Each structure stands twice: as C-alpha cells, then as structure tokens.
Amino acid sequence: MLFKIDKYIIRAFIPTFVLCMFAICGIYIVVDAIQKLDDFIEMGSKAFSLSAHYYALMVPVFVAQLFPAITLIAVSLVLVRFAKNNEILAMQVAGINLYRVLLPIFILSVLMSFLAVTNQELLIPRLAEGLVKVEQSTFEEEVKNNILIEDSENRILLRVWTLNVIEGRLESVYVIGKHGNGKKKFTLSAKEGKWMDDNRWLLLNVVRHNYDDSGKWIAPAEQIDEYFLETTLTPEQLSKVDINSTLKSFKELRELCKKEPENPRYSVMFHSRVAYPLTNFVLLFLGIPFVIGFERMSRNIFLRVGISILICCAFFVLSYVCINLGNMGILHPLLAAWLPVVIFGCLGLFLFDGMRI
Incomplete structure (x- = not known):
C-alpha cells in the first residue's frame, strides 16, 4: 500500500514540478525581454533569432537561480491539491503519518538537487563563454x-x-x-x-x-x-x-579565492556556492508547515501558501543583505553565506517538528 502511495505522490509531483519550471522561467524570460525591448527593436529583423539564441543559453541559468523557488511552489501546489481533496486526511486515517507522506517528496528533492548541481557545475560553465559573447555583442548596457x-x-x-x-x-x-x-x-x-x-x-x-x-x-x-x-x-x-558567479563552476570560484584571497567577494561567492544546495531544503522546511501543518491557522489554504512564500522571500532578503555585507568586508564571508541558512534552517526545523502529524 505504501509503495502505491509513493508512486501516486511521485506521479503528482513530477508533472507539477515541470509545469512550474516552465511557467516560472517563462515569466522570468518575459520580464527580462521587456527590460531589453529597446535593444530588440534596434536589432530589426534579427531580433527573433538573436533573442531565441540568447534565451536558449539563459534557460539553464534561470533554472539554477530559481530552482529552490520552483521546488517549493511545486510541492505547495501538490499538497494544496491533496488537502482540498482530503487525501492527506485519508492517508492519516489509514495510519500513515504526515512525515511518511512527505518522504517521497524529499527523496525526489534530493535527486533533483543533484541534477541542479550537475547543471550548475557542468552545463552552465560550458555555456558561459558563448553567453558572455552574446551579451557583449547584443546588449551594450549604459x-x-x-x-x-x-x-x-x-x-x-x-x-x-x-x-x-x-x-x-x-x-x-x-x-x-x-x-x-x-x-x-x-x-x-x-x-x-x-x-x-x-x-x-x-x-x-x-x-x-x-x-x-x-x-x-x-x-x-x-x-x-x-x-x-x-x-x-x-x-x-x-x-x-x-562578477556573475552563476556562470562559474565550484572549481573556478575556488581558484579565484586562491588568486585574490584579500578580495572578500570571491570568498563570499565560494561559500555561497557551498551553502546553496541546502537552500532547497531550508525552503521546504519553512514552507510545508504553513501549507498543511498547523490546525489553528486559517482554513484558506492559498493564504497559507502565500505566508510560506513571504517567509521564503524573507530568507532571500536576508541572504542578499548578508552577501552584500560580506562583499564590503563588514561580515566574514563564511557568516555571509551561512548565516541565513543556519537561522532559517533552525526556524524551519522547529516549524517542521511542530506540525500536526
């Protein structure tokens, strides 16, 4: 029975994840294209081919940047669907606790995190040179x-x-x-x-x-x-x-740190790359309890999803502030990279442990 439930949850999660990935990346591309609209107009008849080439190269970069958010939104949508159809309640009545229901989602998240790391370390660095050339030849920023x-x-x-x-x-x-x-x-x-x-x-x-x-x-x-x-x-x-660390591999960031050890920016980039794979799980631990975990919260499930997304936005705001303080030498690079993960990770574990199971 449990194996059938696992397969059911996996079949629900994977299509939702793929749909969220295309939707969020699509929105990102539309917003970016609007910002570059003047450049595209100046290209004339070449605009479509050049923009298609540019965004084809950028898709892996967008996925790397947005992967934690994509995972959280996909998980939230799946759990909202289960909750609205009382499927989670039915599983709990059958004696399956909530942690066991979430187990296949976390296992899939681990596997997808490995794919995200592969994308960041192997695919993106190979595309980096071509992407930089396209940006420099096509979008000359004033x-x-x-x-x-x-x-x-x-x-x-x-x-x-x-x-x-x-x-x-x-x-x-x-x-x-x-x-x-x-x-x-x-x-x-x-x-x-x-x-x-x-x-x-x-x-x-x-x-x-x-x-x-x-x-x-x-x-x-x-x-x-x-x-x-x-x-x-x-x-x-x-x-x-x-300064675009997204286009650099872990090895390249480490070499930059050795080359210029006095420049805090490279150290912050390096430690942020080490900490980044954990961001996915920090956001899940933060978001899931607000979607399905607390009985006393509002019965409006979409309000719960909104609260979880706001908390995750707070995580990214704190990360941005810490990284900038680290770049200026005010905060140690190790703290700049790990402080948001530790603070929100502890908060997420506390919330996750307090869920109604």
Whole structure:
C-alpha cells in the first residue's frame, strides 16, 4: 500500500514540478525581454533569432537561480491539491503519518538537487563563454549596477551601486582602504562621483572614517564636499568587472579565492556556492508547515501558501543583505553565506517538528 502511495505522490509531483519550471522561467524570460525591448527593436529583423539564441543559453541559468523557488511552489501546489481533496486526511486515517507522506517528496528533492548541481557545475560553465559573447555583442548596457572591484596597487576596495558607463558617473559609492598589514585604514561613503578630464574620480558629499594600524576607529568622522580618489580604476575597467558567479563552476570560484584571497567577494561567492544546495531544503522546511501543518491557522489554504512564500522571500532578503555585507568586508564571508541558512534552517526545523502529524 505504501509503495502505491509513493508512486501516486511521485506521479503528482513530477508533472507539477515541470509545469512550474516552465511557467516560472517563462515569466522570468518575459520580464527580462521587456527590460531589453529597446535593444530588440534596434536589432530589426534579427531580433527573433538573436533573442531565441540568447534565451536558449539563459534557460539553464534561470533554472539554477530559481530552482529552490520552483521546488517549493511545486510541492505547495501538490499538497494544496491533496488537502482540498482530503487525501492527506485519508492517508492519516489509514495510519500513515504526515512525515511518511512527505518522504517521497524529499527523496525526489534530493535527486533533483543533484541534477541542479550537475547543471550548475557542468552545463552552465560550458555555456558561459558563448553567453558572455552574446551579451557583449547584443546588449551594450549604459548603466551597470552592484559593482565591487579591488585596486591592489592602492590597496582599496571599491563598491559602486550604479555606474553610468557613457557619462562616467557613479552613485552610492563605498570605499575601503587598507594598511599594509591588511587592517582597515579608512572608509569613504559618497552619494556620487564623476570621472574627471585629468583621469581621476571626484567623489562628492563624502564621509570619511579613519582607523589606526590595529583597525580601531579614530574619531571624529570627516565631512568632505569634494574628494579626489587615488586609484588606477577607470570607467572602462569598472564596466568590465566579471562578477556573475552563476556562470562559474565550484572549481573556478575556488581558484579565484586562491588568486585574490584579500578580495572578500570571491570568498563570499565560494561559500555561497557551498551553502546553496541546502537552500532547497531550508525552503521546504519553512514552507510545508504553513501549507498543511498547523490546525489553528486559517482554513484558506492559498493564504497559507502565500505566508510560506513571504517567509521564503524573507530568507532571500536576508541572504542578499548578508552577501552584500560580506562583499564590503563588514561580515566574514563564511557568516555571509551561512548565516541565513543556519537561522532559517533552525526556524524551519522547529516549524517542521511542530506540525500536526
């Protein structure tokens, strides 16, 4: 009997997962295509073939980025269907507890996680070179966001939220300068900056904090209207920063860490890649209890699904914040990658253990 139930659950889950994968990736492609609509219009008659080639290369990348969300939504839809048809209740009446009902779903999730890792480590790196060429030849972006780059000659780490490549203008600039011993020497935060004719960056509305050789803050902070940043970095160099970790394999990320151990971004990328396979299970432990686990919650099952998705969004928000803090050197790379997994993983296990079985 249990074997038949397992087969029934598997037959319900796999088509739902495939449907969710195509639906979510389709929505992602539509949104991305709308953002690039001007570029497609400029291509004229070549727009369809070039866009088809580009998105064919991007599908594995989308799947890698969205895999945990796809799995959670697919599991939620299957469990909602079972709950509405009272099938879970019937299984429990037959003496099968809820954990046993969920067992085939978790086994399938493990197998699919292996496929996702294979996609990330083997397929995507092989497509990376072609994808980068298509992006560079087809979509020349005037504005680039979220840039982090190290100037080893001047021992500074430069973080730029927005770069206008054409005008040579920066917005939301953060700079960390270091002593020879690697300790923090100073930090600069500026609202904006611009590339001058004498090949220097002029930062405006700057707040500077200074630190001694041991990394301790020296009061007070300095308010500076105009500040010329000593760096060899040009707008062209900033625009060519390769920071897309999704296209790199685990081995490539490890080599980047060894090549530039002082650059926290590569360490954050590496540890995030190690932690990422667990994201799938963290989201399942968080989401499933809200879908079917608690009697006292609203009987509106779709409201439960919405709550589970909101909690999972909170997980991704915390991950984004921690990764950015890690990239700026404020948070240790290990903590930046693992803190969201540990916090929400513990919460998910607590909720999962408290389900009505």
